Amino acid sequence: MTGSFWLLQTKVDPSVYLFILVILLLIVWANKKQRDGLNWPPGPRPWPIVGNILQMGNDSLPFKKLKEFRKKYGDVFTIWFGPIRVVFLNGAAIKDALLQPGDTFSGRPDISFFRNFLKGRTISFSSINEEWHTRHKSTKQAVGELMNKGHLQTIVNAEINATLEVFKNTKATPFNCQEILQDAVGRTIFQMCFGPLEGQHGKDTLKRYVQAIVGLPDELPYLMLAELYPVLEPFLRKHKRAFYNKSDYLVGIIDNHRSYLEEMGLISESEEYAENSIMDILKQKDADLYKYVILDLMGAGTDVLSTTMYIFILYMTIFPDVQTKIKREINESLDVDDIIEPIDIAKLPYTEATIYEILRHARPTMVGIPHATTRDAKINGYDIAKGTVILPNYESILYDDQLWKDPFEFNPNRMLTSTGQVDVEKKRLIPAFGIGKRKCLGKPIGQMSIHLFVMRIMQACSFRPVLGEEPSLDWIPNLVLRPKPFKVRIQI
Template identity: 30%
Template sequence: MFLYSLVATMGLNGPGTTLLFVLLTILFIKWFHKPKQPWKSRLPPGPSALPILGNLFQVDRRATKKSLMKLGEQYGPVFTIWLGSCPAVVLCGHEAVTEALIERGHDFGGRYVLPVFKTLSNDYGIASSNGERWKQIRRFTLSTLKNFGMGRKSIEQRNQEEAQFLVTAIRNKKDTPFSPNLFLRFAVSNIICSLVFGDRFDYEDKRFLTLIEMISENMRVLSGPWIQMYNNFPTIMDFLPGPHKKLFQNVADLLNFIKQMIQSHKESLQKDFPRDYIDSFLIKMEEEEHKHDSEFIHMNLLWAIMDLFFAGTETTSTTLQWAIQILAKYPQVQEKIHGEIDEVVGSCRRPTVEDRAKMPYTDAVIHEVQRYIDLAPMGLPHAVTKDVEFRGYLIPEGTCVLPLLSSVLKGTSQWETPDKFNPNHFLDENGDFKQSKSFMPFSAGKRICLGESLARMELFLFLTTLLQNFVFKPVIDRKEIDISPVISGLADVPNDYEFYFISR
């Protein structure tokens, strides 16, 4: 009766409930007959877990980070939860996260591939790979993106040009209120598209619109409770309908688009004149085609592009969405940035990266936006690369490790007002910008986001260009703007509001 009641609470009726009941029963029988693992007693402490279900009832699927933060208060900075029948060691607080990811980065530098990503990418590409594959593809990707301008003046100019396209698109709305989210995704995505595909897309391109909408939908699904259920019970969820099926279909459609782009590049490839990331990878594939163990194969190209396209589109554009909402809610902050822009940049030229050093308040606001919104509360899961002794516990090789970035970005010992938006967190007593070792929105250590420098440039140039040209004014009363996430999972997804963009 317990199992049948459980599946009924998941919102399934009729045949769906019966099927899930049967599958859970089979899994329970298998669990009780499997050999016990001697290392379990050396794992960090944590809440008691049920067979098969793990800590399903102690972790709120709609507010995972809050549940983990609360468990950290009870069990300490290193504790264990069970994702179904798999243990996950949670690192909570600045000291524990720093010790693991930075001081012992090699031991904690593996990637634990969640079942949903295993189903999707099968460990190909950058984000979900490990070992020699990850090292080679990441090293090649960083080198190639730098060759095509990442971190250099040329990519800064692309950002400046794209920011002007964004301004023009907003001006064409002629002071009518609208949600800027789609335009922000177009603009940010075009930067990574120029590096990977060698070109940008027009904002009126219907194919581009479809791709961007699919990426946005995927982020929402990945951050929702159904995917958390999938990661706990993949065998069961594969048999059931739900949003995860839409995710898989969207990814299949995105892969088809990428395959078409790769084929087009193959047909026009000139080995002596690579145009972009795809050309460079294709050339590397041909150079290593006779190596039986080469990692430069079609599937790694396909998924490296998917990783870059997804991360390069969604994370920065979502941060900009949050920034506009926060600045509309706090007009006094917006006014101070306007004053700094007027003083340093003026209205006759485009903002540059060099301006950032002369604009400490603007820089502080951007950093505080990233800290406050806590976009990726847990980042992507890590794994230990060998059996690891850590703070008196034994973590077996391959065990999932969840570095709770929220506990660093919102830690009470590191920040004066951790739960409030406060740019003074990044300003000293003289009003100069100050760094913080607890600023980890891009994670830390060996698995830190490879696009960090590009994202930082995009955030500064896009936001300052928008504020150079517009005042953000909400349609509703600014006090009613809710700057807490509407969905919190893999990412914290903001509410969707309309704004007036009033020309300055």
């Protein structure tokens, strides 16, 4: 009693009482958020203000912690990022949610970035509404038209030939092929969007585009962090500025290039051009839509595709036995003088199995862009209120020991049936291009490009490590997981 009386008599700065009061209110607020009458998915108890961020561990890749949470709480659990509740989906719950009929799990979070980025007109980031469905349908049709005409295949083959010429000129000296792959993929997507490169202006425009687009997705996590924790915004301002400056710069490149093409008469007068570019297909339906769709395709495609190809070469260098088997299969199944077609991948089950095992093992896209519920929903018996942020943890599928024996081991044979054919069911488990209505619209382009690249490159090249500089499977964490830069010796 005496101690308590002394405490009451002690002079304490009023700000201390205010601080204690704020903390108590935040604790009450957090508990209230947990108990709002809904049967929310379970999860670790959040701390005031910071949520669960301090419980995610200090590993640069937080998936070990997510795996622990999944083991404790199940396939659906809640993590608080500051004041924002995020429901993580794991394993079978991902497809159960994202493949539900309708748009229930296909929204985007109601935060300023998604609302304001490029006026909210991009397909990747904007909310789902009637306009979104119209844009989505138009873009899907435009991509389909180009695929059916075989125009994309012509572009891809031309870029692979140019890449092979660069590889040949290295004369087996140590070479980092990352930049040449970025250029090749950039040229492919650029020509698909705009049509053939015309003169020096086209080449200069392409160069500026590739320089601006590479690394753009890497700024996104910093923008999300600034949204979740506004107090950190001053420290993340340079990333925010870099993202928006690059985005505006890219829109300017697109507008300027279209103006140039119109001035040169390459849009209105060239029937071949009009048949072979996404821009001309889309501008007939919406005069302004094409620029946002093109930025969508270029932004995601250039980075993800070039990184996937870079990773493939990494794996061939680290696993020479796999490389030897692929080259043997290609040499036995394809004539060196034949023009390789996308359908030829069906003749190469081990090669195709290796592609999908690399996509599983390397997991270039581990977590999808955040979704949000468009209405109240249920998943695995839990209540999910409208507007809740949903994050699919694709790594939980790719490394699930219930689906894959020894998941941390790289083994292309796991993707084959007992008869030596590609296991279709296992291939479907690989969410390389996303799942559901938000999956990448460029999926057909990506699949064709990767298949043609692998077949042509492996038919012509062998990849050897540089003595004393052997590459490793160490990764640079970000929205797109990248290997650390490496050099190889390319023999043709």
